[in-house]
Amino acid sequence: MSTGPKQALFAEFATIGRALGNAHRIEMLEHLAQGERGVDALAQRVGLSVANTSQHLQHLRRAGLVTSRRDGKFILYRLSDDSVTGLLRTLFELGERNLTGVDYVLRGYFEDRDNMEPITREALLERSRSGQVTVLDLRPEDEFAAGHLPGAVNIPLEELEARLAELPDGCEVIAYCRGRYCVLSFEAVATLRAKGIKARRLEEGMPEWRAAGLPVEYV
Amino acid sequence: MSTGPKQALFAEFATIGRALGNAHRIEMLEHLAQGERGVDALAQRVGLSVANTSQHLQHLRRAGLVTSRRDGKFILYRLSDDSVTGLLRTLFELGERNLTGVDYVLRGYFEDRDNMEPITREALLERSRSGQVTVLDLRPEDEFAAGHLPGAVNIPLEELEARLAELPDGCEVIAYCRGRYCVLSFEAVATLRAKGIKARRLEEGMPEWRAAGLPVEYV
DNA sequence: GCTACAATCAATAAGTCGCTTGAATGTTAT
DNA sequence: ATAACATTCAAGCGACTTATTGATTGTAGC
The missing domain is CATH 1.10.10.10 (Winged helix-like DNA-binding domain superfamily/Winged helix DNA-binding domain)
Incomplete structure (x- = not known):
């Protein structure tokens, strides 16, 4: 009209x-x-x-x-x-809540999503202060160099199996990558568990960490 | 790939x-x-x-x-x-900031957008407490009935010219409608000013007011 | 049952999107 | 200049989108 x-x-x-x-x-x-x-x-x-x-x-x-x-x-x-980044995040949250397809994909691909239960930023901060965890960044080296979580170890996903020795023993591994739905960390957790290493995903990735105003390391 | x-x-x-x-x-x-x-x-x-x-x-x-x-x-x-509503709002904000076309439309249609400078929710709350303003809702009656700002007067835009007498004298009018980019309030402010009545737009509309958790009246 | 009305479906034509290919533009290094 | 490379443009194809039309489903009331 x-x-x-x-x-x-x-x-x-x-x-x-x-x-x-x-x-x-x-x-x-x-x-x-x-x-x-x-x-x-x-x-x-x-x-x-x-x-x-x-x-x-x-x-x-x-x-x-x-x-x-x-x-x-x-x-x-x-x-x-x-x-x-905020717009994308809103989009993702809305999709996860209201689109059956999203849940379907998440469940279908990572059979036991319950075991994958991710850890939040806050919980990670708390636990990393007491040194109980290894933070693992699975992105390619150049993305790692452009900013990463403080104290994180960088092993690109393709090299993970070959470089398992670099991970300290007896420590739970917290894996993260590009964002909430980046698969690198999902796959990493699956790989690590298959090797008997305790591992969990960080709920979100680098951009969200940055957007939350948390410290970023550039070493 | x-x-x-x-x-x-x-x-x-x-x-x-x-x-x-x-x-x-x-x-x-x-x-x-x-x-x-x-x-x-x-x-x-x-x-x-x-x-x-x-x-x-x-x-x-x-x-x-x-x-x-x-x-x-x-x-x-x-x-x-x-x-x-939040997603829409993010979309609008981003568009207003980064799309030249949005600014162009806003300027082109409402020549003196400067004079249209909208009032914020907070400022409205403060000023309405001291009773200096008339809050005017320009939406159709059924939308008004489904919830509106406390103490607002409802005059659908089409009836505005005919019902000017209902507005109290000497009071600044704050006009609002469906949302940030709903034109009803723009047009109303233009009409009111042409009649010599002091008027300004509320920055946002009903959904944002509701989303901010502010009181809604259903009388 | 039948009728009236709200909403959806199905089929269509015009337009837009997504990808490929090969040519054109612009910058750096020789 | 010329060569090498990064990016963009232009044309073309198949697939999807939008709005229209007319038929169909589902509900309320007689």
């Missing part, structure tokens, strides 16, 4: 919605939440062609979710705003 | 994004944030055919954003969760 300013505004907001309406783009946002990246690097991580990745990124930019800057040959993209 | 659980999860979350990726659906959500509605009633308010509205609503339901219940001949839809 009326096609006034309200419709025009909502049409604008809808472009943000559409930008979030694709699994690849959400995955890209999760990666960019770790730090800025070039197109090629991102393309590799999400397993898409460079041209395709570039188009997705422009889609995200049109929606105001990412910005870019040139650095020599590279064009580096990053989240345009800390609140993008 | 890998099409693991992460991709499956993100695909689920993307359905929420797609649901938000259409201006009509966002408008529907804003209406449903006022209270539950039948398909026909909603269709009229957003100016779409019933069949089309029904399809949009099913889209929203698939995304877990709305639920429905049967009441006699009617099927009433409502937001499935208070956090949907």
Whole structure:
């Protein structure tokens, strides 16, 4: 009926919605939440062609979710705003609460999700003060270098089995990675338990930790 | 590349994004944030055919954003969760900050947005305690009846010019409606000022007021 | 039962999205 | 300059989305 300013505004907001309406783009946002990246690097991580990745990124930019800057040959993209992480988090929480499909996937893939019961940030802080735990970061080295939890050990998931010896004995391992739904830590916990090592997942990942204003280490 | 659980999860979350990726659906959500509605009633308010509205609503339901219940001949839809309002709000804030188009629309339509400078909830609470202001609700009567600001006067926008006499003299009018971007209050402020009445907009609308846990009147 | 009405379904046409391919632009290093 | 590389553009294809139409299901009231 009326096609006034309200419709025009909502049409604008809808472009943000559409930008979030694709699994690849959400995955890209999760990666960019770790730090800025070039197109090629991102393309590799999400397993898409460079041209395709570039188009997705422009889609995200049109929606105001990412910005870019040139650095020599590279064009580096990053989240345009800390609140993008917040938007993603709200999206995830809502999905986990109201979408049956989410629960289905989580249960289907990680049979015993009950045993996977994650530990919260607060609980981790408390327990790490008394030195009872080893904090394990499963992301690639460059993401680890761009900021990680204080005192965390970095072993990228692919190398975990080969480098089990680096983990101190008798300590419970708390694994974390990119975010709430990043699978690295899920797989790590499964691997560790199969080897008889006590392990649990941290509820959330690096961006949420950062967003909560908790200390970040760059060593 | 890998099409693991992460991709499956993100695909689920993307359905929420797609649901938000259409201006009509966002408008529907804003209406449903006022209270539950039948398909026909909603269709009229957003100016779409019933069949089309029904399809949009099913889209929203698939995304877990709305639920429905049967009441006699009617099927009433409502937001499935208070956090949907929160998601919308985050979306709006992000858009207002990062989308040039939003600013363009706001400026283009309401030439002197500076004069429109809205008043915050807190400021309204403070000033209304000393009785200096008239709070004006511009929504249709049924939405007013489903909950409104304490002490508010209800004059639907279409009737405003005819019912100016109902407003007390010498009092500044604070106008509000469905939400941050609902135009009713914008138009009302313009109308009132043209008549020489001091008027300002409340920054946000009913759902945000409710979400903030502030008192709601049902008289 | 039959009628009236609310809502959904099914089929369609026009438009948009997502991915691929190959060419074009822009920057660095030789 | 020229070569090498990162990124973007442009065209094209198949798949999905949106709005319309008319038929269908389900409920209330006679």
